[in-house]
Amino acid sequence: xxxxxxxxxxxxxxxxxxxxxxxxxxxxxxxxxxxxxxxxxxxxxxxxxxxxxxxxxxxxxxxxxxxxxxxxxxxxxxxxxxxxxxxxxxxxxxxxxxxxxxxxxxxxxxxxxxxxxxxxxxxxxxxxxxxxxxxxxxxxxxxxxxxxxxxxxxxxxxxxxxxxxxxxxxxxxxxxx
Amino acid sequence: xxxxxxxxxxxxxxxxxxxxxxxxxxxxxxxxxxxxxxxxxxxxxxxxxxxxxxxxxxxxxxxxxxxxxxxxxxxxxxxxxxxxxxxxxxxxxxxxxxxxxxxxxxxxxxxxxxxxxxxxxxxxxxxxxxxxxxxxxxxxxxxxxxxxxxxxxxxxxxxxxxxxxxxxxxxxxxxxxxxxxxxxxxxxxxxxxxxxxxxxxxxxxxxxxxxxxxxxxxxxxxxx
Numbered sequence: 001x002x003x004x005x006x007x008x009x010x011x012x013x014x015x016x017x018x019x020x021x022x023x024x025x026x027x028x029x030x031x032x033x034x035x036x037x038x039x040x041x042x043x044x045x046x047x048x049x050x051x052x053x054x055x056x057x058x059x060x061x062x063x064x065x066x067x068x069x070x071x072x073x074x075x076x077x078x079x080x081x082x083x084x085x086x087x088x089x090x091x092x093x094x095x096x097x098x099x100x101x102x103x104x105x106x107x108x109x110x111x112x113x114x115x116x117x118x119x120x121x122x123x124x125x126x127x128x129x130x131x132x133x134x135x136x137x138x139x140x141x142x143x144x145x146x147x148x149x150x151x152x153x154x155x156x157x158x159x160x161x162x163x164x165x166x167x168x169x170x171x172x173x174x175x176x177x
Numbered sequence: 178x179x180x181x182x183x184x185x186x187x188x189x190x191x192x193x194x195x196x197x198x199x200x201x202x203x204x205x206x207x208x209x210x211x212x213x214x215x216x217x218x219x220x221x222x223x224x225x226x227x228x229x230x231x232x233x234x235x236x237x238x239x240x241x242x243x244x245x246x247x248x249x250x251x252x253x254x255x256x257x258x259x260x261x262x263x264x265x266x267x268x269x270x271x272x273x274x275x276x277x278x279x280x281x282x283x284x285x286x287x288x289x290x291x292x293x294x295x296x297x298x299x300x301x302x303x304x305x306x307x308x309x310x311x312x313x314x315x316x317x318x319x320x321x322x323x324x325x326x327x328x329x330x331x332x333x334x335x336x337x338x339x340x341x342x343x344x345x346x347x348x349x350x351x352x353x354x355x356x357x358x359x360x361x362x363x364x365x366x367x368x369x370x371x372x373x374x375x376x377x378x379x380x381x382x383x384x385x386x387x388x389x390x391x392x393x394x395x396x397x398x399x400x401x
Contacts, residue, residue, distance in 0.1 A: 093254065094215075094219075094254060095214075095215060095216060095217045095219075095254065095257050095258045095261055096217040096218070096219065098254070098255075098258045099217050099258055099261050099262070102258050102259075102262055103262065103265075106262065131251050132251050132254045132255055132258075134251075135251050135252060135255055136255045136258070139255060139311045139312055142312060143310075167251075171249060172249060172251055172252065174312070174313070175311075175312030175313055175314060176312050
C-alpha cells in the first residue's frame with residue numbers, strides 16, 4: 001500500500017488533537033507540511049497520523065509516523081474502524097464517542113476473532129488512549145484474557161500510564177488483576 | 178450513603194452513573210431497582226429489567242430515589258457505556274426473568290447469557306450482573322444468607338410470571354425455589370453499590386438497607 005492512498009473518516013465530531021507535547025522512541029515528527037484534514041495513512045510498517053493545529057484550520061501541522069508490525073498493518077486494512085480509533089483514542093471520554101468503538105471491540109470478541117483482538121490490544125499505545133479507554137479496553141476484554149496473550153502486557157502498561165497521569169491505578173483497575 | 182430525590186436534587190445533575198430505586202405501589206411491600214445514567218445522547222436515562230423479557234430504557238420518574246455508586250468518574254463513564262451496549266444488545270429476545278442468579282451473566286458483547294435454559298434475572302440481580310460482568314464485585318455470594326422467608330416472595334413472583342413465561346420456564350423456577358435460591362432485595366443491592374469496600378455480605382447490608390427502605394417508603398407516601 002502506498003503512502004497517502006488510504007483516506008479515512010474525518011474527525012468532525014471530535015476536536016482536533018493536541019499531540020504536540022507527546023513523544024516517545026517509536027515516533028518521528030515531521031513538521032512544516034500543509035494539508036487539509038486530519039487522517040491516518042499507512043505505508044509499509046509506518047502509520048502516519050496527521051494533526052491539525054488547535055485552530056482546526058488548514059495550517060502548518062505535525063505528522064507522527066509510527067513503526068508498527070505487519071500484523072497491525074493487516075489489521076488496519078481489514079478493520080477500517082481501527083484507523084478511526086487511532087485518530088480519536090486520546091479524546092474518547094464520553095459515552096457517545098466511546099460506544100461505536102466498544103461495539104467494534106465486542107464484535108471481534110463475539111465473532112471469536114481473538115487473534116485479531118490480540119493484535120489490537122498488543123499494538124495499542126497506552127500514551128494515546130483516553131483515561132476511560134485505559135480502563136475500558138481492559139474491562140471489555142478481561143473475560144477472555146486467557147485467549148489474549150497480550151492482555152497482561154496491556155494491563156501492566158495501563159497501570160504505569162495511569163500512575164504517570166496521577167491516578168491510583170489500583171483503584172481504577174480494581175477487580176482486573 | 179447519600180440518598181437523593183427530586184425534592185433535594187435533579188435527575189439532570191447525576192454523576193454519569195448511579196442507582197435508582199422506588200416502591201412502585203405504595204401499599205405493596207415490593208421495591209424496584211435500575212440504573213440511572215447519562216446515555217449516548219447526553220440524556221439521563223433509566224435502564225431496568227421491568228419484567229420477563231422486558232428490558233426498558235426510559236426517562237426517569239419522580240417516584241425514584243437515587244444513590245451515587247462508590248466508583249471513580251472514569252469507571253462510571255465506562256459503566257454508562259456498558260449500559261448502552263447492554264440495552265442495544267438485548268432488544269431482540271430480551272432478558273428473561275428468573276429468581277436464581279446462578280450461572281447467569283452478560284457476555285462482554287452485552288448480551289445476556291445463561292448456562293442453563295430458562296435461567297434469568299430479577300431487577301436486582303440485573304444490576305448485580307452489570308457490575309460483576311465488568312469486574313466490580315459488589316456482592317459476596319459466600320457471605321449471602323439464604324432466608325426461608327424469601328421463599329414466599331419467590332412463589333408469589335412465579336405465580337405472576339405464569340401469564341408471561343412458558344411452562345418449562347416456570348417449572349425451572351420452581352425447581353430452583355425447592356432447592357433454595359438466595360434472594361437479593363433491591364434495597365440491599367442499592368446499598369451494596371453505594372457503600373465503600375465491596376464486596377458486601379447480607380449481614381453488613383442489613384442496617385443500611387433498612388435505612389434506605391424507610392426513606393423509600395417515606396418518599397412513596399409523598400406521591401399518595
